[in-house]
Amino acid sequence: MTSNLVSGATGDWEVVIGLEVHAQVSSNAKLFSGASATFGADPNQNVSLVDAAMPGMLPVINHECVRQAVRTGLGLKAEINLVSVFDRKNYFYADLPQGYQISQFKQPIVGEGTLRIDLPDGSSRNIGIERLHLEQDAGKSMHDQHPSKSYIDLNRTGVALMEIVSRPDMRSSIEAAAYVRKLRSILRYLGTCDGNMEEGSLRADVNVSVRRPGEALGTRTETKNLNSLRFIQQAIDFEVTRQIEIIEDGGEIDQETRLFDTTTGATRTMRSKEDAHDYRYFPDPDLLPLVIPQDEVNELAAALPELPDQIKDRLIGDYGLSAYDAAVITEERETALFYEAASAGHDRKLVANWMTVELFGALNKSGQTLTECNITPERLGGLVGLISDGTISGKIAKDVFAVMFETGGDAASIVEEKGLKQVSDSGAIEALIDAVIAENEDKVLEYRAGKDKLFGFFVGQVMKQSGGQANPGMVNQILRTKLDG
Amino acid sequence: MADMLELGAVEARAALDAREISAVELTSAYIAAAEDTAGLNNYVALTAEHALEMAAASDARIATGEAGLLEGVPIGVKDLFCTAGYTSTACSNILAGFTPTYESTVTANLWREGGVMLGKLNCDEFAMGSANETSAYGPAINPWQTADGADLVPGGSSGGSASAVAARSALLATGTDTGGSIRQPAAFCGVVGLKPTYGRCSRWGIVAFASSLDQAGPFSRNVADNALMMQAMAGFDPKDSTSADVPLQDLSAALTRGVGGMKIGIPAEYVLDGMDPEVVTIWQQGQDWLRAAGAELVDISLPHTKYALPAYYIIAPAEASSNLARYDGVRYGKRVEAESLDEMYALTRAEGFGEEVQRRIMIGTYVLSAGYYDAYYLKAQRVRRLIRNDFDTAFENVDAILTPATPSAAFPVGRKVDDPVTNFLNDVFTVPANLAGLPGMAVPAGMNGDGLPLGLQLLARPFDEATLYAAGQVLEDAAGFIANPPRRAGGVS
Amino acid sequence: MSVDKTTVAKIARLARIHVPDERQQAIATELNGILSWVDELNEVDTENVEPLASVTGHALPMRKDVVTDGDRIDEVLANVPESTGGFFVVPKVVD
């Protein structure tokens, strides 16, 4: 494993990162009110009198949100707390109508678990999960609509969030990004959060500190509300550099909350920080302890889908895929299902290759999603099948794929229609080779005199003459005999 | 009908069904009474027009034989209850003009059963007080008077409710009881007040003071009327997570059950140093009445009683400090304009909340703050468990407990008190039931030497309100107390 | 544990209630009176006593995941001191 240490002016530093991820629970209605949890309505449209904290309004919990939190806990191999308690976190803010957020402080619904992250070098590492709790989202303040006023929209107020807190187990921004990528993947497999970071369904607060290797933890800062993997990496890298510079200059890190500026990639102190936070948590007297029957947990566990790690292990162990390909294929459930279907009955590794290189490349370029595009699992499998049985060469297959992607249709009919079938007739290939040798007598002499590199030239010429359709293996073999013969 | 105002609710219902009177007549009489006694300041809003419409609708339903339990009965509503289309301010400036678009579950239940809303009744601001003197509308006055003619407090926080029922300007009234706010004013005004078991009446739509203690309950001039109103207002409400899905007993049937064979506990700890001897006498009297009616009196001990009040004055302000955070000038109520949001909050809340409310928010904020939570809040919650355990132990041996309702009779309005703790002592006998979640009833039992009513309190096991009505009826019959407050008898001076 | 003027200022800030300087001492005295009175709770041995936050015996009831509310902007804004275009309006907030 490569070292994660960062070198400063005075020596090496170790980076310590912990993440708090807020994931919006997939549900129809809000956590404690019957208003819709949907994104994108008109201002204050999805707001009930409970959300607006009208006098005398009371919370009643949404069962499905509880089940989603349990599913997520199970997916994180975490302990499910059959009894948990909702607390009030008290603070004043314009988009917090109650003057408190209903959250879980002392007794969260989910306790310790683990998350395995997949690193770019193909290695994996376990990151500890400290807890997962359910809480209400706040509303939205808009500060740029008026010179001296802020506008408040409570549509998000009260939407259910899962706050998933990691242990400070990550040692680089790359690991942090891998953590969020994997967490997002698991949530999407489970269907407990749509993972849409742009819409804010998944946001991360990053806690960053630096220390000399082996020493005690340094003072950390918390940079809030990062809503893309790139921002997470940028914010961490910025903080690491900033903190090392301060310490190396003899300064100290303030434990503080910081904001990330997406335009400059820098973090800055929150201006409202002079408010010493004292949230005065206490059990919400409008609610009672949340009790989940063990039977219900068992039932949810039994219905859990296969998760990316399990599938990945299978792809590596049973199908012989590389760790990297397996990680890429299993990140999204749709991709994994697509792959399973496409590769069934075909060369698993070859299908993986075609998926990760050609198909993902094409999707990237076109901006389409897997489900939108013309390539179905059957069609991709069919294409790979034609390569495997020698009907077409890999090179031809790329052209066939391009046609399939562009206009649809299956590989076999495209090959048939365009006459792209690979020439495996040794007589035909011999004839092509003879013609090439005849036209290039000088090169033949050079080759025979020891210029081995020219072999590739001959192969190229033959393939070109065949319109790419000659079986490359046979071309190689026959050429060797004729030239060396 | 000579004086409709003399009819109890049960009697009025019978007279209405027999068409001896109409709901419109009855309601008109109560509106007139409320106007006549406006000096008592027990109404903060009289909704006369609406009342007459509701009464007319009641008459129509009576005519078609569709009368509800409270059909045509005029009811006053504590201003803590949200009433759709009618200002609901908790008697606080911070909610000045607030007009809910929704109806509290309890009042909706009353209207569903045909009750007629007369108006909104005065109370302590956010129900914080024991004398109705913290109201933004000024104090409500007790219709009872001593010979010197001084204005007396009706008790609080539901002072307007008790005053109006005693003064016959409401036949029934709603109250809320967080630490005694129904039972203490009922005792001060010589009427019957019930604090139901926590969870019996929905808290939905009632301005919250301390959520784990608040309970709505009925005021009436006699025990039978109280049972009738309770039967209508109680019930499971899925909109309140703390509402209990426990069937309500047949309370009217309980009225004739008597106390024969009932064991009634007399707690040693309710004898206080320097207690008003007349209170002790009336308590003794109550015990004799119950014994004479066939009950067995049992000496019991509730050893943590003296800690109930200090525990309450940590828990209630702590919850209140959080419950009242929503009054911030952003979405409704009063707003003091300012340059910054924080300044707007601080000025709005400083001007909007009265002194007592501010004091309790400050205490509550302090006891929950970092470093003090364990020492105060958690400590109080632990003591709260011990208090509940005391009652659980006692109720293994007794069916009900009899105590005085208040340590004294009503006192003069404007009594100067330097130490806020002195005011808290009014709730000494009532607070334990709130901490333990038990049902409690105050029943008028007699008068002191100054001609002011004194009340007794009955407590029972959770969800056993029926026992309170059975024993309450026995006390009422024995006491023969007929409320006839001087300020009603002689008109308001 | 005694409350001084600084503590009063801190609590007032947390509670978002403006308390003029000249009132702070009086409030400190009042709060100290109340706090020293509640200190008698320390006489009670609460070792191994579980705090009682709720007297209700039942577990938290849950509702179905169905949209039953919202779309009532008129009611949400019915009592609003200031609004525009469906938004609540407050003095500008700076982070």
Ligand SMILES: [Mg+2]
């Ligand atoms: Mg955070």
Ligand SMILES: [Zn+2]
């Ligand atoms: Zn959170």
